[in-house]
Amino acid sequence: MPTQTRLERIIDASRYIDPVFLDSPTLTNAAFDAALGCQLIAKDETANPIGSFKGRGTELFAALALQPGEPMVCASAGNFGQGLARAAVRRGHACTVFAAETANPVKLAAMRRLGAEVRLAGADFDAAKDVARRHAAAVDLRFVEDGTEAELAEGAGTLALELAASAPFDAIVVQLGNGALLAGIGTAIRHVAPHAEIIAVVAAGAPAMKLSIDTGQLVETAHADTIADGIAVRVPIAATLAHLRACCDDVVAVSEARIFEAMRLIHHHLGVAVEPSGAVGVAAILDDPERFAGRRVATILCGGNLSPAMRERLLAA
Known part of the structure; x- marks a missing residue:
C-alpha cells in the first residue's frame, strides 16, 4: 500500500536532494503567450544531469x-x-x-x-x-515502483514549492504517468496555492490513468499507443487512484498531433527541445484555449531525452 504524500516532508525534502536538481529556471516568452492566449510559466527540468524532474x-x-x-x-x-x-x-x-x-x-x-x-x-x-x-x-x-514510494512524489513536490515562490499562477497543468509528479505537485499546491486549478494530462493513445481516475476504479487498456513514452501507462496502480483524484481538479487527454505541435512551439519560443511527455502540459493549453484564456498557467517541461528519430523530426519541423 503506498504511503501518502505529506506536505511537511515535501518542505523538508530539499535538504536531501543534490542541488543540481533544485531551483530549475522558470521560462516565459511574450510571443509564446500571445500564441497561446494566456501567460505561460514553464518550469524547465531538462538541464539537470538526467534531463528530468x-x-x-x-x-x-x-x-x-x-x-x-x-x-x-x-x-x-x-x-x-x-x-x-x-x-x-x-x-x-x-x-x-x-x-x-x-x-x-x-x-x-x-x-x-x-x-x-x-x-x-x-x-x-x-x-x-x-x-x-x-x-x-x-x-x-x-x-x-515509481508511483508508490512516497519519497518519489515528495521529491517531485519541491517543484511546486519553487513555482509558487517564483510567480503567482491561476492554474497548473501536470503530466500524468504513474502519478508521482501529480501526487507531489498536487499535495503541495493544495496547501501553498489553494486557489490554483490543477489539471492532469494524459495522451489520448494511453488513456488508462484518465479512465481510472474518472471512474474511480482500475481500468487497464490493451495498448498504450503514444509518442509520449514517459506517460505511456497501460496498467495504473490501483491503490494510488483515490489520492491522485484528490490531487487534481480534472484529467484531460491530448492527441499525438497536439503533443508534437506543443514540442515544436516550445522549441521555437523557449529554445528547449523537450520530449513528448514533457510537452503535454502545453498541448493541453493548445487543445482548449478558451479554458486558459487570459490566465496565468504553470507547467513543467520535464524531459530532455529525445530519441534520435524524434530529435531529427523536431529540428526539421
Missing part, C-alpha cells in the same frame, strides 16, 4: 528509504531509471532496471552510463514492470 524524487528516496548497501530492482521508460541509478549507485547501492525492448536508446545508454544494470523485457513499460517485479521476488531484492 525524476532526479528530485530518486535523490530523496535513495537518501531516506534504503538500508546501507541495499540493492534494488525497478522498471522504467528511462528517466526514472536514470534518476534511481544516479542516486543509488553514488550511495553504494546496486540498481537493476528493466525496460521495454522498444525503449528509447538514448535513455538506455544513459541508464547504463550512470551505473545501472539494464535488462530489456516486454513490448512496453508495463510488460517490463511485470518482469521486473517477478525477478525481484525471485531473487529477494527490493522492487521500487
Whole structure:
C-alpha cells in the first residue's frame, strides 16, 4: 500500500536532494503567450544531469528509504531509471532496471552510463514492470515502483514549492504517468496555492490513468499507443487512484498531433527541445484555449531525452 504524500516532508525534502536538481529556471516568452492566449510559466527540468524532474524524487528516496548497501530492482521508460541509478549507485547501492525492448536508446545508454544494470523485457513499460517485479521476488531484492514510494512524489513536490515562490499562477497543468509528479505537485499546491486549478494530462493513445481516475476504479487498456513514452501507462496502480483524484481538479487527454505541435512551439519560443511527455502540459493549453484564456498557467517541461528519430523530426519541423 503506498504511503501518502505529506506536505511537511515535501518542505523538508530539499535538504536531501543534490542541488543540481533544485531551483530549475522558470521560462516565459511574450510571443509564446500571445500564441497561446494566456501567460505561460514553464518550469524547465531538462538541464539537470538526467534531463528530468525524476532526479528530485530518486535523490530523496535513495537518501531516506534504503538500508546501507541495499540493492534494488525497478522498471522504467528511462528517466526514472536514470534518476534511481544516479542516486543509488553514488550511495553504494546496486540498481537493476528493466525496460521495454522498444525503449528509447538514448535513455538506455544513459541508464547504463550512470551505473545501472539494464535488462530489456516486454513490448512496453508495463510488460517490463511485470518482469521486473517477478525477478525481484525471485531473487529477494527490493522492487521500487515509481508511483508508490512516497519519497518519489515528495521529491517531485519541491517543484511546486519553487513555482509558487517564483510567480503567482491561476492554474497548473501536470503530466500524468504513474502519478508521482501529480501526487507531489498536487499535495503541495493544495496547501501553498489553494486557489490554483490543477489539471492532469494524459495522451489520448494511453488513456488508462484518465479512465481510472474518472471512474474511480482500475481500468487497464490493451495498448498504450503514444509518442509520449514517459506517460505511456497501460496498467495504473490501483491503490494510488483515490489520492491522485484528490490531487487534481480534472484529467484531460491530448492527441499525438497536439503533443508534437506543443514540442515544436516550445522549441521555437523557449529554445528547449523537450520530449513528448514533457510537452503535454502545453498541448493541453493548445487543445482548449478558451479554458486558459487570459490566465496565468504553470507547467513543467520535464524531459530532455529525445530519441534520435524524434530529435531529427523536431529540428526539421
